[in-house]
Amino acid sequence: MKKTFTTVLAVILAIGAVLSGCGKQAAAEVDVSAVAQALQSGLTFQDEMNEIAESRLGDFYPTIDASTLNGFKMYKGASGATAEEIAVFQAKDAASVKEIETAIQTRLEDLKLQFEDYVPAEVKKITDAVTETSGNVVVLVVADDAAAAQKIVDEQLR
Structure with missing residues (x-):
């Protein structure tokens, strides 16, 4: 027995x-590029979405060190009149994941401050932003349709 x-x-x-x-x-x-591309092509944005080079990471996420990443892809509204953004990070380790999550929260707070007087209607997008972590991958999506963004993120991170 x-x-x-x-x-x-x-x-x-x-x-x-x-x-x-x-x-x-x-x-x-x-594949962070595939996730970001799926979000860019699967969602409707008010603004034209421009790819942000990894060399400009510090302009938007100053506390993230590029050397702690295995991958990064970002798109941002070209005009600056919207808060629309896609950012997909692949961290090298769990400690870096925590730093990225903190940087994203800081970024969202900064966006709220920037847009609350400039374009108040954008604050809802920022408040409803999709943030998701799966393993060492962290995703942020600021878009009109948070539910559709969440669905795409869920599909991509399966």
Whole structure:
């Protein structure tokens, strides 16, 4: 009886290890460019969305060190009259994920301050922004349709 219990327990633990390993591997294989592109093409934006080069990361996220990233893709409204933004980060480690999440919260607070007097209607987009973390991937989407953005993010980060 003990031998059967031990065997069953070993099998259950092995299956659990395989399944948890698969989840970690999937998060590591996320292509940040593909996620950002899916969001850009799958959502409707008021503004033309321009790609932001990694060299300009500090202009928008000054506390994120590019050396802590395995990948980065960002699009921002070209005119500056909207708060529309897509930012997808792939961190090298869990500590960097926390820094990115903090930087995104700071970015959203800054955007609120910028737009509350300039274009108050944009504040709702900022307040409803989609922020999602899956493994070492962190996504921010500021768009009119937060529900549609969340759906695309969920599909991309599966």
